[in-house]
Amino acid sequence: MNYDIRLAVADDHEIFLDGLALMLSRQENITLVGQAADGRELLDLVEKENPDVIMTDIKMPRMDGITATRELIRRNPDARVIALSMFDEEDQIVEMLEAGAKGYLLKNADKQEILDAIAHVYEDKVYYCKSTSAKLAGMIARSKFNPHKPKEVVTFTDREQEIIRLICQQLTAQQIGDRIFLSKRTVEGYRTRILEKMNVRNTAGVVMYALKNNLIREEELH
Incomplete structure (x- = not known):
């Protein structure tokens, strides 16, 4: 990357936030402009610092990430938000995306x-966590969230x-190649x-x- 990304992060877990901040501080292309412990602090921080990318926990005191994201998008429709989530928060991830988040981790x-997620969202692209389950994929596909409206x-x-x-069925390039009689390299090119x-x-x-474009049915994922 040959650009500098100004990043704001919100999370009410101090140890997680400090660890994330330490890791990010070592990156040449990312400047952490501030940290917040809840949604209200995040709104104030964003208004003051105008970061390029915002990472926010979903569950926080005073104002949660979903409410904060809705307000951030209301104030600036181009705000680039990444949701931070736990494994058992599929419903909230969908709500975050519908509220205007461009990705989740x-x-x-x-x-x-x-x-990768920070860089991808900075480029105004959507980022889906690698660990996305078939259940969550189906929930997102059925939701109002649809960034894939091609020009x-x-x-x-x-x-x-x-x-x-x-x-979509999680086969590797080698497994796909074996099934349809192509080399692994050819599959990787596709x-x-x-x-x-x-x-x-x-x-x-x-x-x-x-899923969003009807190239596969949800039942084919299981």
Whole structure:
């Protein structure tokens, strides 16, 4: 990355927040402009610092992340928010996305995924956590959240659609190749083109796009 991302973070768990802040402080391309312990503090922080990306916990005292995100988007429709979530918060993740968040991460995400998510959302793209479950994918697909409204019609060949279905079923490139008699390298080439066409980052993004655009049925994921 050849740009500097100004980031604000909100979480009421001090140890988690301090650990995240320490990790981010070591990144050359990210400047942590402030930390907040709840939604109200976050709104004040964003108004003061105008960060490029905002990461916020969902469950916080005084004002939760969902309410804060709605207000952030009301004030600035272009605000780029990433939700921080626990494993058992599928409903709240969906609410965060419907409120205007552009992505979400589970709190146990590794350093590289956190950095990827920040960079992706900074570029105004949606980020789905790699650990997205089939259950959550289905909930998001049925929700009002739909960032995949292409400016121009995106079409997929029959072969690409076949590979999309197999990617959604969590098969590796090698497994897909074995099933449809292609080399692993050829499958990886198809996968790269599919991600580019969908403008998504990972398998979770492929699943969400495929569900939203009727390329696969939810029951095929199980």
